[in-house]
Structure formats: C-alpha cells, structure tokens
Amino acid sequence: xxxxxxxxxxxxxxxxxxxxxxxxxxxxxxxxxxxxxxxxxxxxxxxxxxxxxxxxxxxxxxxxxxxxxxxxxxxxxxxxxxxxxxxxxxxxxxxxxxxxxxxxxxxxxxxxxxxxxxxxxxxxxxxxxxxxxxxxxxxxxxxxxxxxxxxxxxxxxxxxxxxxxxxxxxxxxxxxxxxxxxxxxxxxxxxxxxxxxxxxxxxxxxxxxxxxxxxxxxxxxxxxxxxxxxxxxxxxxxxxxxxxxxxxxxxxxxxxxxxxxxxxxxxxxxxxxxxxxxxxxxxxxxxxxxxxxxxxxxxxxxxxxxxxxxxxxxxxxxxxxxxxxxxxxxxxxxxxxxxxxxxxxxxxxxxxxxxxxxxxxxxxxxxxxxxxxxxxxxxxxxxxxxxxxxxxxxxxxxxxxxxxxxxxxxxxxxxxxxxxxxxxxxxxxxxxxxxxxxxxxxxxxxxxxxxxxxxxxxxxxxxxxxxxxxxxxxxxxxxxxxxxxxxxxxxxxxxxxxxxxxxxxxxxxxxxxxxxxxxxxxxxxxxxxxxxxxxxxxx
Numbered sequence: 001x002x003x004x005x006x007x008x009x010x011x012x013x014x015x016x017x018x019x020x021x022x023x024x025x026x027x028x029x030x031x032x033x034x035x036x037x038x039x040x041x042x043x044x045x046x047x048x049x050x051x052x053x054x055x056x057x058x059x060x061x062x063x064x065x066x067x068x069x070x071x072x073x074x075x076x077x078x079x080x081x082x083x084x085x086x087x088x089x090x091x092x093x094x095x096x097x098x099x100x101x102x103x104x105x106x107x108x109x110x111x112x113x114x115x116x117x118x119x120x121x122x123x124x125x126x127x128x129x130x131x132x133x134x135x136x137x138x139x140x141x142x143x144x145x146x147x148x149x150x151x152x153x154x155x156x157x158x159x160x161x162x163x164x165x166x167x168x169x170x171x172x173x174x175x176x177x178x179x180x181x182x183x184x185x186x187x188x189x190x191x192x193x194x195x196x197x198x199x200x201x202x203x204x205x206x207x208x209x210x211x212x213x214x215x216x217x218x219x220x221x222x223x224x225x226x227x228x229x230x231x232x233x234x235x236x237x238x239x240x241x242x243x244x245x246x247x248x249x250x251x252x253x254x255x256x257x258x259x260x261x262x263x264x265x266x267x268x269x270x271x272x273x274x275x276x277x278x279x280x281x282x283x284x285x286x287x288x289x290x291x292x293x294x295x296x297x298x299x300x301x302x303x304x305x306x307x308x309x310x311x312x313x314x315x316x317x318x319x320x321x322x323x324x325x326x327x328x329x330x331x332x333x334x335x336x337x338x339x340x341x342x343x344x345x346x347x348x349x350x351x352x353x354x355x356x357x358x359x360x361x362x363x364x365x366x367x368x369x370x371x372x373x374x375x376x377x378x379x380x381x382x383x384x385x386x387x388x389x390x391x392x393x394x395x396x397x398x399x400x401x402x403x404x405x406x407x408x409x410x411x412x413x414x415x416x417x418x419x420x421x422x423x424x425x426x427x428x429x430x431x432x433x434x435x436x437x438x439x440x441x442x443x444x445x446x447x448x449x450x451x452x453x454x455x456x457x458x459x460x461x462x463x464x465x466x467x468x469x470x471x472x473x474x475x476x477x478x479x480x481x482x483x484x485x486x487x488x489x490x491x492x493x494x495x496x497x498x499x500x501x502x503x504x505x506x507x508x509x510x511x512x513x514x515x516x517x518x519x520x521x522x523x524x525x526x527x528x529x530x531x532x533x534x535x536x537x538x539x
Contacts, residue, residue, distance in 0.1 A: 039148045040134045047130050047155030052123050053416040055165050056116035060420040060524070063495045064353070065115045065167040066447030070466075072099035073113055073451060076106060083450070083461060084469050084476070088258070088271030091249050093206040094169035101125075111455045115448055116421060118167065125171050126164045130155040132178035133360045139185040139225075140364070141328040142371055150367035153309075154360050158411025159302040163356050165415075169208040170356035176204035177211055177218075178360055181331060184222040184238075194222055194234035198241030205246055209275075211357065213342060214335045215242070221331030280347035291343075291350040298355050301411050304404050306355065309362025312369035313337055325375075329368040332361040370400075423520030424448060427491060427528060430517050432456035435489075439463065443489040444470055444509060446496050467496050471503040484509040484531065492527040 072095045074083040081092045101121040106113045133154045137147030154160055164171055180200035186193040201218055204211040219235065226234040253259040253268035261267045282289025298306055313336035320326035326333070339358045343350055428449055435441050438457040444467040445453060458464035462479055467490070469476040480486040483505050490496070490509040500507040513529035520526055 035144060036134075036138065036147075039144060040131060040151065043134070043148055043151050043155070044127055044130060047151075048123055048127055050156060050412055050416065051126050051161050051165055052120070054418070055119045055123070057419040057421050058415050058417075059162050059166065061115050061424050061448040062166060063446045063448055065119075066450055067466075068095045068098055068167050068169060069102070069113070069115055069118055070447055070450050071095040072102055073106075073454075075099040076103060079460075084466065084473055085266060087266040088253065088268045089274070090169060091206045091209060093203065094172055094208060097172055097207065098167065113455070114451050115167065116425075119165055122165060122167060122171060125175050126155065129164075129171070129175045129178055129360065132175070132182050133363060136178060136182045136185060136332075136360075137364055137367060139182065139187060140332070140368075141324070142364075142368060146367045146371035146374075149370060150363045153305055153363035153366055156408065156412065157302045157305045157359070157363075158408055158415060159298060159305060159355070160359055161412055161415045162301055163353060163359075166353075168353045168356060170210075170353045173204045173208035173211045174357060174360060176200050176207060177214060177357075180204060180218055181221055184218055184331075185225045187225075189225065189227045189230070189234075191230060191234055191237060194226065195237045195241050197222060198238035199245060201238075202242040202245035205242075206249055208357075210354075213338055214357070217331045217334040217338060220334055224327070224330065278349055280345075281350050283346050284343055284350060291348070294350050294352050294354075297352060302408070304407070305359070305362050305366065308369075309336060309358070309366040310340055312365040313340075313362070315369060316365055323372065325368050325372045329365055332364040332368075335361040336365060420524075423524065423526045424493075426519040427493075427517070427526045428452040428456070430519075430528060431458075431489075431491070434517070441488045442486065443491060444487060444496070444506060445491045446493045448493070448495075449491060467506050468499070468503065470505040470509075477505075480505070484512060487531050489513075489531060490529050492529055494524055494526075 070083045071081065071086075071092075074080055075092075075096055076099050080086060081096075086092065098121075101124065102113065102118050105118065105121065112118070130151050134147050134151040137150045138144070142150065155164075177200070180197045183193045183197035183200060197218065201211075201215060205215075219238075222235060222238060223231065250259060250268060258265055258267050260269050281291040281294070284291040284295050286292055313333040316323070316326040316329050316333040317337060320330055320333075336358055339354075339361075342348065343354065431443070431449075431453055432438070438453070439459060440463075441458065442463055442465065443453065443458065444465050447466050450464055450466055453464040454460050462476065465476060465487075470480065470484075470487075471477065487509055490506070490513055492500075492510055496506065497510070500510055509531060510529065512532045514532065515527045516530045517528040518525055519528075
C-alpha cells in the first residue's frame with residue numbers, strides 16, 4: 001500500500017508542477033545572501049575605519065577605563081579580581097573578558113598595556129555589535145536597506161564613535177544583549193537558540209548588572225518569535241538558563257564568605273547597597289542638575305539618534321496594534337522605553353555611559369520608523385502616480401541626509417583628528433623619566449595613568465596609588481600612618497581635583513604640594529605636584 005502512493009500522486013500532478021531535484025529547488029527558492037553580505041561588509045569597513053582612526057587620542061582618557069583595564073591586568077597577573085581589594089562594585093565578568101581580549105597584545109608587548117593603546121581591542125566588540133544590529137534588523141523583518149541604515153546609525157553616529165571607543169563594560173554588555181535578541185528572534189525557532197538567548201542575557205547582566213532591566217523586552221521578543229507549540233519550553237529553558245548562570249555571582253560571594261556584611265571583609269550586600277543608595281544626579285530635565293549636564297553632553301555629539309530613536313520607539317509602542325513594523329520592533333521599542341523611563345527618575349544616578357545600552361535599539365527603531373514612512377510613501381500614497389511617489393521619497397531622503405550628514409561630519413571629524421590626550425601622555429613621560437627612583441616613590445594618580453606608571457617601574461598598589469584608595473581602602477591607608485605626609489607626588493588630573501573634596505588625604509596632599517610640571521591648560525590641565533614636608537620643603 002505504501003509503495004503505490006507515490007505513483008498515484010505523481011499521476012495527478014500536472015507536468016509543469018513536477019518536483020525538481022533538491023539542488024535545483026534550493027537554488028530557485030532560497031534568497032541569495034550575497035547582497036546582505038556585501039552591504040553588511042561595506043558598512044562594517046566604514047564603521048571600523050571611523051571608530052579606529054585616532055582611537056588612542058580621542059576622547060579624553062577616563063578613570064573608569066583605567067579602572068577596568070587595571071583590573072583586567074590584575075586578572076592576567078594572577079593578583080586576584082582587581083588591582084586593589086575587590087568590593088563587588090560590579091560583577092567581575094566584564095573585566096575578565098577584557099583580560100582575555102588584551103592577553104595576546106600584552107604578551108607581545110607588555111608595555112602597551114595602557115588605556116590608549118588597548119582601546120584598539122574595543123574595535124572587535126564594536127564590529128561584532130554592528131553586525132548583530134544588521135542581523136537583528138533583518139530578523140525583525142526590516143528590509144535590507146533599513147537594516148543597513150540601522151547599522152550605520154549605530155556605528156557612525158558621533159555619539160557612538162566616541163563612546164564605543166572607550167573601554168567600558170557597557171559596550172561588552174551591549175554585545176551580549178544584542179546576541180540574546182538575535183537568538184530570540186531566530187527564524188528557525190530552535191529550542192537551543194532560546195536557551196542560548198538566556199545564556200547570552202545572563203552573560204550581559206554579569207558583565208554590567210544594569211542590563212537586567214531590559215530582560216522584559218527580550219522575553220517579549222522571544223514570545224513573539226517562538227512557535228506556539230514549543231513556546232512554554234522555549235521560555236522556560238531561557239529563563240532557567242539565565243537564572244542559573246546569574247546565581248553564580250551570589251554563589252561566588254557566598255562561597256568566599258562575602259555574601260553578607262561582617263567584620264574584616266567586603267560583601268556583596270554592601271556593594272548592592274552602595275549602588276542602590278549612591279547620591280543621585282538630579283532630574284534629567286532640571287537645568288541645574290548633573291543629569292541634565294550628561295544629557296547635554298549626549299546631545300552635543302548627536303541629536304538625531306537619541307531624540308529620533310526615542311520618538312520612534314514611542315510611536316511604535318503607540319501603534320503596535322495596527323502596524324506590522326511596530327509589532328516586529330516591539331522588543332527594541334520596549335527596551336528604549338524602559339531605559340528612558342529609568343533615566344527620567346526624579347533623582348536617579350545617570351552616568352555618561354548609560355546611553356550606550358540604548359544605542360543599538362535607538363538605531364533599530366529609528367530605521368524601522370524610516371522604513372514605515374518609506375512604505376507609506378511608495379505603496380500607500382494612492383493619489384500620486386508611481387513617479388510622484390519615488391520623487392517624494394527622494395526629496396524626503398535628501399532632506400534627511402542634508403540635515404544629518406553635516407552634523408555627523410563635524411562630530412566624526414573631531415573624533416578622527418583631535419588629540420585630547422596629549423597632557424596625559426606628557427605627564428606619563430615626565431613621571432617615567434624625571435623621577436630619580438620610581439621604585440621608592442609613592443604617587444597618587446587616577447586610574448587612567450596607573451598602568452603607565454607600573455610599566456615605568458613604580459610599585460603596583462603601594463608605590464603608584466589609585467587616589468581613591470588613599471582614603472577608602474584599609475589595605476592602603478594602614479601603610480600611610482602619617483597620611484598625606486607619606487606620599488611624594490600627587491598627579492592632579494581633572495578627576496582627582498574634582499573628587500578631592502570628599503577625600504581628606506587627597507585633598508591635603510593637593511593643599512600641601514607645589515606644581516613641578518603642568519601639562520595642558522584650563523580645566524583639562526594635569527598638574528604633577530610634589531608633596532611638602534612638615535618643615536615646608538619638598539620631600
């Protein structure tokens with residue numbers, strides 16, 4: 001009976017509908033990926049060129065970059081999870097990844113383990129994230145040109161160029177978050193893709209804990225793209241994988257006896273308490289607040305991506321019931337809405353790198369909104385004939401380009417030509433060549449210079465001292481029984497001068513010192529100051 005079924009079926013099928021060979025069917029029905037590869041590859045080259053050009057000299061080195069790189073150096077050297085006492089300010093997975101990324105360059109050239117030169121490894125993260133933006137856009141039903149637009153918005157915006165160059169945990173966390181969304185939106189709907197999304201999401205959270213807030217948007221994406229017959233298994237597997245891996249962090253603290261506060265040790269609880277109770281920077285729309293200053297710094301580099309993306313996200317969420325594009329981009333739009341709502345807290349803490357977490361999703365919803373407008377103009381403008389529709393679309397595209405390109409050109413030109421780190425480089429050189437005995441000298445610096453001086457022969461930890469630790473780390477303060485008098489130099493960078501008001505030893509060191517070298521001018525200057533003795537002379 002079974003053997004006769006193919007013959008009967010074949011007899012009833014017309015000749016022109018006879019099945020073709022497997023190879024022929026594949027060639028005719030599977031769309032070519034070559035256009036996607038060519039477009040994505042061309043955009044990737046442009047993004048890496050713009051972001052990589054002048055990467056060591058712009059923007060100004062930040063203390064956070066130095067901190068993460070110094071912690072990565074400590075991991076590489078087997079000194080623990082940090083170059084000082086690890087106190088659970090962030091999960092350590094982020095700088096462990098940085099340690100892996102910088103391991104081979106450090107092996108080849110140990111003295112190159114400095115913030116400026118090691119920024120180059122961030123190009124790998126930027127490149128992967130940019131490709132994931134394109135792939136995610138395609139999986140969310142964006143046409144090829146719109147996915148390319150999203151990739152370009154993400155990678156070439158001056159705001160992205162500046163922030164993605166820097167060694168920030170947020171850039172690593174965004175890469176893992178994009179991977180989670182891309183797996184969640186997989187068209188094949190394999191269960192392992194959803195488990196992988198859960199693993200990637202947990203990795204993102206353990207890289208930068210603030211990514212926890214976007215998990216509802218990830219679950220929404222997974223719900224929409226999972227098959228109804230296996231949806232329960234997919235979501236359960238993803239949540240289980242994410243939760244189990246996420247619990248590795250408190251388990252680590254528990255096994256070390258550092259989960260809860262106690263005498264003589266740091267604790268995870270104290271770290272969480274600090275993050276939850278740290279002083280806020282004010283309401284983001286209050287012109288006198290620190291948060292408003294952060295917002296203005298974002299808009300200084302680019303207004304198109306933050307404001308256009310936010311408007312696009314709100315529009316998509318408002319129209320998701322009747323818009324196919326809105327439903328497809330519901331996950332990215334919800335991500336933008338969540339991050340915007342947190343930024344609008346009345347007195348929340350808003351760091352400058354916060355916007356990094358929103359950049360790819362702002363780019364996707366802005367590209368999706370552009371695609372919706374293009375579709376409406378080209379296919380739904382019934383009053384216009386076809387030539388008129390294309391003319392209107394061309395006018396809109398040229399107008400948008402005329403507004404965006406000049407502004408982006410100015411911002412990106414600054415990024416590839418300006419030298420903002422000459423004072424740091426000059427200060428590092430002076431301390432390496434003008435101090436007679438670095439091995440016996442004690443100097444306070446910000447972390448942007450810490451590794452430079454370690455390579456110059458200063459003792460890690462107690463010879464070259466991250467300035468916060470002179471007041472906040474008992475392991476350091478106990479080696480300074482006379483306080484600031486046990487120091488030889490203080491390098492008063494903008495960060496050190498700004499935070500010295502809350503650090504008694506640092507403040508006293510600046511007050512009881514005289515400049516011996518000054519590099520740069522104005523608020524960005526770096527002063528190398530020699531500490532005075534009790535008798536009034538220099539040490």
